[in-house]
Amino acid sequence: MLCRVMDRGRSDFERFVAEVEPRVRRSLVARFGAVVGRQAAADALAWAWQNWERVREIESPVGYLYRVGRTLAVRSEARDVPVAELAPAVASPDDSFEPGLAPAIARLSEAQRCAVVLVVGFGYTLREAADVLGVTASTVHRDSERALARLRSELEVENAH
Amino acid sequence: MPTEIEQQLPRFAEALDREAPAISVDEILSRGTVAVDVDRLERPSWDQVPRVSAVSWGDAMPGHGENGERDASIELAPTAAEPPNRRRVALKIALAAAAAAVLVVALGAIVRNDAEPDPADVPTSTVPTPPPTTTESLTSAGMWPQSTLEEVRAAQELADAGDPDYTWQVEPQLTLYEEMTIEELGQVELVDRFLREVLGWEAYLFNPHQGGAPDGRTDGALPDQWFHRCAPGRTNPLYPPGPEPEMGELCAPTIDDLNYESVSLDLAQLDRQGLDGIWVVHRWRLIAPFAQADPVAVEAQATERLEEFLAARVAGEGAEGHVQVNDVDVPLLYATPSGASYERYEIERVDGPQWPAGDMTFSARLFADGEATVVEQEISWSQSGGLWLDANSTTENGQPVVLSYTSSDGEVTVSAPSTWETWLPGKGAGKGGNEQALDVWFGGLWHPEDFFGNGERIELVDPVAYDAWCAANGGSPLLSAPADAAAIAQQLIADPNFETTAPVAARVGGLEAGSIDVALAPGGRACGVGMIAISRWIHALWDPGWRLRLYLVDLPEGMSVETLAITVVAPEERFDDVIAETAPIIESIEFHPRAP
Numbered sequence: 001m002l003c004r005v006m007d008r009g010r011s012d013f014e015r016f017v018a019e020v021e022p023r024v025r026r027s028l029v030a031r032f033g034a035v036v037g038r039q040a041a042a043d044a045l046a047w048a049w050q051n052w053e054r055v056r057e058i059e060s061p062v063g064y065l066y067r068v069g070r071t072l073a074v075r076s077e078a079r080d081v082p083v084a085e086l087a088p089a090v091a092s093p094d095d096s097f098e099p100g101l102a103p104a105i106a107r108l109s110e111a112q113r114c115a116v117v118l119v120v121g122f123g124y125t126l127r128e129a130a131d132v133l134g135v136t137a138s139t140v141h142r143d144s145e146r147a148l149a150r151l152r153s154e155l156e157v158e159n160a161h
Numbered sequence: 162m163p164t165e166i167e168q169q170l171p172r173f174a175e176a177l178d179r180e181a182p183a184i185s186v187d188e189i190l191s192r193g194t195v196a197v198d199v200d201r202l203e204r205p206s207w208d209q210v211p212r213v214s215a216v217s218w219g220d221a222m223p224g225h226g227e228n229g230e231r232d233a234s235i236e237l238a239p240t241a242a243e244p245p246n247r248r249r250v251a252l253k254i255a256l257a258a259a260a261a262a263v264l265v266v267a268l269g270a271i272v273r274n275d276a277e278p279d280p281a282d283v284p285t286s287t288v289p290t291p292p293p294t295t296t297e298s299l300t301s302a303g304m305w306p307q308s309t310l311e312e313v314r315a316a317q318e319l320a321d322a323g324d325p326d327y328t329w330q331v332e333p334q335l336t337l338y339e340e341m342t343i344e345e346l347g348q349v350e351l352v353d354r355f356l357r358e359v360l361g362w363e364a365y366l367f368n369p370h371q372g373g374a375p376d377g378r379t380d381g382a383l384p385d386q387w388f389h390r391c392a393p394g395r396t397n398p399l400y401p402p403g404p405e406p407e408m409g410e411l412c413a414p415t416i417d418d419l420n421y422e423s424v425s426l427d428l429a430q431l432d433r434q435g436l437d438g439i440w441v442v443h444r445w446r447l448i449a450p451f452a453q454a455d456p457v458a459v460e461a462q463a464t465e466r467l468e469e470f471l472a473a474r475v476a477g478e479g480a481e482g483h484v485q486v487n488d489v490d491v492p493l494l495y496a497t498p499s500g501a502s503y504e505r506y507e508i509e510r511v512d513g514p515q516w517p518a519g520d521m522t523f524s525a526r527l528f529a530d531g532e533a534t535v536v537e538q539e540i541s542w543s544q545s546g547g548l549w550l551d552a553n554s555t556t557e558n559g560q561p562v563v564l565s566y567t568s569s570d571g572e573v574t575v576s577a578p579s580t581w582e583t584w585l586p587g588k589g590a591g592k593g594g595n596e597q598a599l600d601v602w603f604g605g606l607w608h609p610e611d612f613f614g615n616g617e618r619i620e621l622v623d624p625v626a627y628d629a630w631c632a633a634n635g636g637s638p639l640l641s642a643p644a645d646a647a648a649i650a651q652q653l654i655a656d657p658n659f660e661t662t663a664p665v666a667a668r669v670g671g672l673e674a675g676s677i678d679v680a681l682a683p684g685g686r687a688c689g690v691g692m693i694a695i696s697r698w699i700h701a702l703w704d705p706g707w708r709l710r711l712y713l714v715d716l717p718e719g720m721s722v723e724t725l726a727i728t729v730v731a732p733e734e735r736f737d738d739v740i741a742e743t744a745p746i747i748e749s750i751e752f753h754p755r756a757p
Contacts, residue, residue: 014186017184017189026181030177034180034181035181042192043192044195046189046193046195049190098169101169101170117173121173121174121177122174123616125608125616135405136405151166
């Protein structure tokens with residue numbers, strides 16, 4: 001009986017992970033970079049499993065788990081691995097994006113970086129990104145637009161040199 | 162290599178996904194115990210920033226360890242990574258500690274020295290005036306921290322040599338962003354140091370709404386940047402901080418409840434312009450106190466104007482011209498969709514007031530049919546623009562209403578639920594900055610939460626003109642020659658970049674049309690110009706995983722476009738739903754040829 005209950009819980013959790021994992025992981029990766037961000041996402045989801053009865057009742061679990069992961073990442077003091085330092089790690093073999101893009105993204109403010117990576121990069125709607133980041137959709141829109149403007153400006157500057 | 166940021170970002174995101182692949186349930190369950198004090202979850206740092214700007218750092222620190230470390234109640238299992246380099250991040254941690262401490266002070270939520278009264282609890286009239294500053298008798302002056310051009314040149318040389326006494330004056334962000342932004346702690350060190358060391362301000366606020374160059378930006382110069390002094394440890398008494406406070410809400414004026422001490426700074430690169438040039442405060446002057454608007458007075462004024470408008474709608478006349486509304490007339494101005502007149506109205510403030518002008522948004526409800534029908538619309542008030550009605554917010558008994566739109570040339574009309582944004586400009590107009598094909602007729606409908614040109618959408622475009630534009634801008638044209646609907650369909654079907662279904666007969670605007678479904682073939686490419694903001698027509702399929710239904714219709718004489726392409730684009734998994742949702746919109750399209 002206990003096994004069946006656990007199985008059912010795991011089944012629910014598997015569905016939950018399938019739904020929330022991409023946004024939690026991508027948001028934290030946008031914020032902290034691939035290594036720390038992914039680790040924070042895994043820890044946040046592990047925390048969700050350990051507190052499953054409570055988490056399953058949360059209305060907006062994605063945003064909540066983002067904050068859990070963010071807290072974990074910041075307090076692990078590993079947060080100086082910004083997304084920007086992905087540049088060498090994700091050097092694109094097919095030149096699908098300019099070499100200066102990743103460092104330029106890293107130099108954005110946290111809000112702008114998360115907004116532009118989630119919305120323009122991953123194609124989330126403003127509302128979906130806002131749910132994760134805990135801000136309004138209009139804030140995400142503003143941050144993303146500013147980020148795009150700055151990326152254009154910065155890459156143009158780099159190209160000009 | 163693509164040059165457009167919007168086109169490259171999805172590829173960057175794909176690279177992120179490769180570097181940080183999906184986390185399996187097994188991996189999650191294999192991790193050790195993770196404990197988090199959920200009462201102390203991190204808030205987004207951009208929520209912290211205003212507090213940092215608005216509250217004295219000195220006041221913020223008590224209650225925390227001498228080394229600035231945070232009270233982090235967390236236990237990570239052995240599987241969690243050890244800190245990679247504590248010393249390297251020490252400064253950031255200290256700054257974050259200050260930010261966290263400021264959170265504490267601002268919200269009065271977690272840590273407080275019981276021996277000291279909360280500044281926020283002290284009545285306004287008894288809050289002491291901030292201590293006098295070094296500028297009591299000095300209201301303006303010249304350059305800082307250097308005082309002559311020769312000194313600036315010498316400082317530039319020392320900065321180039323890496324002398325830390327001068328490298329802090331190199332502010333690449335001011336060059337790159339072409340504007341002042343204060344979004345992070347100590348983001349612009351030049352400003353931060355000046356305001357603290359020269360003016361003696363413990364806390365301050367940048368005002369992006371005021372000042373700036375009147376004639377546009379000049380390289381190496383940021384003139385007339387306005388900063389206001391904040392009363393340390395207090396939040397704005399007239400704009401109480403909300404759950405996600407804005408900067409102005411966390412900055413209390415220093416003169417009285419309305420007025421801030423203010424300074425205007427001219428920043429400049431006087432020796433070398435560019436990313437590695439040092440910046441100085443070229444000139445500064447204390448300016449007249451900046452007055453924030455009193456939200457109570459603003460709301461009274463806004464309410465009066467709004468009630469005039471709504472009363473006229475109930476009266477059935479004289480409501481025209483009271484509000485601005487984008488591109489369309491005020492929907493349901495005098496009656497419900499069934500024609501029932503309004504009997505009364507209610508208003509409720511649903512957003513704002515926003516610092517500093519007190520801008521706010523109301524929900525207006527108009528009742529008809531003895532309260533059985535309620536038309537609701539959002540109407541915003543700004544001091545500069547008056548009332549502005551969001552037509553897309555219109556609902557009837559909570560359901561979107563259908564609005565009718567006409568292109569500016571009068572040739573096309575379309576009706577769509579108010580949940581869709583519509584842009585039917587006709588030829589030569591568009592949105593999205595300079596990325597426009599100005600000679601191509603195009604329009605579109607999209608959901609307001611999506612970017613224009615992104616997400617599920619309907620687009621109407623002259624495919625022949627677009628293709629010519631695409632070719633002229635370095636893209637790969639689809640059409641080998643001007644063609645009618647049937648020829649375009651055949652060329653599309655033959656194009657290896659796309660997977661298509663067989664053409665199906667359809668009707669659009671009472672005319673015979675054909676429709677086919679199109680997806681990007683594996684390895685296929687569309688257009689390639691990379692101007693995503695105008696990726697209309699088949700080129701909307703630059704993203705794999707999306708599908709497009711294409712209607713092609715030959716238009717009659719008297720229309721400015723010979724063949725019109727109407728595209729409905731959606732992710733594969735949502736495609737059928739979106740097609741069903743958009744079918745009534747497609748059916749509503751009407752064409753209005755000009756008389757010969």
